[in-house]
Every structure is written in C-alpha cells, then in structure tokens.
Amino acid sequence: LFAGVRQAQWLTKTKLVEGLPPAVQGIVDNPAHGFQELEERVKHAVSHARLWDTTEVAPRREQFCPVLFENLMHICRLMAGKYPSLSKRMLARNCRIAATWERESILLQVRGLSGILMNSMTQIPPVASKEEILATKEHVLETFYPIAPTIDLQEVNVYKELNDTGQCFADGYPYSHPHTLFFLESANVRTDRFRPEQLRAKMLMFAFGNALAKAKALHGNDPKVLEQPVVVQSIGTDGQLFQFMVFQLNTTDLVSNDGVKNLVWIDADQNLYEKAQCVPEIKKRVVTKPAGISGFQPDTFKKFLALYLHGTV
Numbered sequence: 001l002f003a004g005v006r007q008a009q010w011l012t013k014t015k016l017v018e019g020l021p022p023a024v025q026g027i028v029d030n031p032a033h034g035f036q037e038l039e040e041r042v043k044h045a046v047s048h049a050r051l052w053d054t055t056e057v058a059p060r061r062e063q064f065c066p067v068l069f070e071n072l073m074h075i076c077r078l079m080a081g082k083y084p085s086l087s088k089r090m091l092a093r094n095c096r097i098a099a100t101w102e103r104e105s106i107l108l109q110v111r112g113l114s115g116i117l118m119n120s121m122t123q124i125p126p127v128a129s130k131e132e133i134l135a136t137k138e139h140v141l142e143t144f145y146p147i148a149p150t151i152d153l154q155e156v157n158v159y160k161e162l163n164d165t166g167q168c169f170a171d172g173y174p175y176s177h178p179h180t181l182f183f184l185e186s187a188n189v190r191t192d193r194f195r196p197e198q199l200r201a202k203m204l205m206f207a208f209g210n211a212l213a214k215a216k217a218l219h220g221n222d223p224k225v226l227e228q229p230v231v232v233q234s235i236g237t238d239g240q241l242f243q244f245m246v247f248q249l250n251t252t253d254l255v256s257n258d259g260v261k262n263l264v265w266i267d268a269d270q271n272l273y274e275k276a277q278c279v280p281e282i283k284k285r286v287v288t289k290p291a292g293i294s295g296f297q298p299d300t301f302k303k304f305l306a307l308y309l310h311g312t313v
Helices: 005-012 021-028 035-052 061-081 130-138 196-219 298-309
Strands: 014-018 089-092 096-103 106-113 116-120 176-185 225-237 240-249 262-271 275-277 282-283 286-289 293-294
Touching: 005 014, 005 262, 021 298, 035 061, 035 275, 035 293, 035 298, 061 176, 061 225, 096 282, 106 196, 130 262, 130 298, 176 196, 196 225, 196 262, 225 275, 225 298, 240 293, 240 298, 262 298
Parallel strands: 014 262, 176 225
Antiparallel strands: 089 116, 096 106, 116 176, 225 240, 240 262, 275 293, 282 286
C-alpha cells in the first residue's frame, strides 16, 4: 500500500488508536499472570533461536525468525495449566481468506494467505464500549486527494464476489473464530521483507478481511452496524522487532465515510532485544563484546502473551 496504515484505514473505514486497548493493557500490567516467572524462559528462547539452533556461525533470518516464533508460542501454551480454556485453541497454517466489500463506488477484495492463524472456540469480546463505537461517527477519515485512495492496488476482473473464511472454518469445525494472525517477515535480504509500516498495513487489511468474512458468515451480507462487533488480533515480527494490533469490526456498512467507523489499536516497533552477538568481538586479544543477547526487553513478550491470553483471562 502506497501510504501504509493511513491508506488501509481509508480502505477499511477504520479509526486508529495508538497503543494497546485497555482490555489488553490490563493483562500486561497485572502481576497475577506471572510474567516475571517466564522471563528466563523467554531469554533462553531468544538465545536458542539466535545463537544455538545452528551449526553455522550465525543463523539466517529465514531460520531464526520461525524458530523464535515457535519458542514463544510454546511458552504461551504453558499457561494452559493455569488457564485451561487456552487449550480450546488451534493454530492453522496456509489458511486462505477472501472478503469483498464496496467503498464509495469501488469494489474491493482482500484475498490470499493470511499468515499463521490462531483460531478459538469462542469469540474475543468487544474491546470498545457502545459509547466509544458511537463516538466514531464524529471521526473524519483522511483523504489522499489528488491521489486516488486505491493507488498501487492490483486491478483484476472479479467474476465472483467471495466472502470466505477459508478451509480453516469448514462446517462443523469447532475452532471457528479467528483470534490472532501472525506474520513472520523472515526473508534474509532486507529489500525482500516488508518494511514495518508496510507490514502494519498488511496486518490491518488481513485482520479486517478475516473479521469481515466472519461477520458476514454470522450476520449475513446486508450492510449494518453490528450488535456484536468482531475482534481479530494480529502480531507481526522479523524475529526481533514486533508489531501488535487489535482490530474491531463495528460495521459492515462500508460504502460511505459517514456513520460508525471500525477501530484499530496499534502498538508499533517493539524490540524484543537489541542485538544478538553470535561470536565474541575481540580487539588486541581482549574480548570487547562477548557473545550473547543484549538489550532484552521483557515488556515486548508481555504484550505478545497478553494478546495470546486476551479473551480468556
């Protein structure tokens, strides 16, 4: 997307709120969840991904980024002993999504592989109150005049307007609610990876697409303000820098700029650690920088785990 999140906001009729919503921040700030007890495990997980899980001098990003993700998810799953309802989750890979909507006079579609999708047996409760939702009527969406808001989007012939939550949600599938999308930017070459702003735009579009497809499956195709908003979360990372997002679909009436808007909360550019020194740096036979992880930021994992726990605690 040419203008990143700003353009994605217009396309999805969404108001941006900086930071995490109170429902998630409350989990981060609550010492009862025992985040400190997990801190050493997280440090070990980072060291395993960046320093130990290789026979090479240093692992490549395409290797350490997925390994770190799996390590962090394993730590999150350990919380199921404390919160048994966490066992009612399922991780789906290579899930396809298709969602179609009209914006002003433009027919739009988000379609394709939507990252790694964690599904749940229950829906995440709304994170914004009815008063906050109604207050979005006053929000004015940014325009890009004289630039078209659809600049850089691929134009195609659409023969069927699809709203499909994909094979992940076949009839009878017990884990039928999208919970959190995970996007791993693991390309070794920097130019092959999404820049953080691009990644956040992608996260927003696919969170919106999953929420819209689910809303239409639950409530039909007629445009309306939803009595029960649909919440879908998203986490993106390149194996070091993390992006956190909570999206709430309040309305499927997307044609006009007027009325209720959707909401997205974004906590951007959070480092889990500053540097991974795979081999010690030696100058004049003196170790100036020992091998290891430096600048570890425990709050970043707290946010990762808080999104995982959201809807359960």
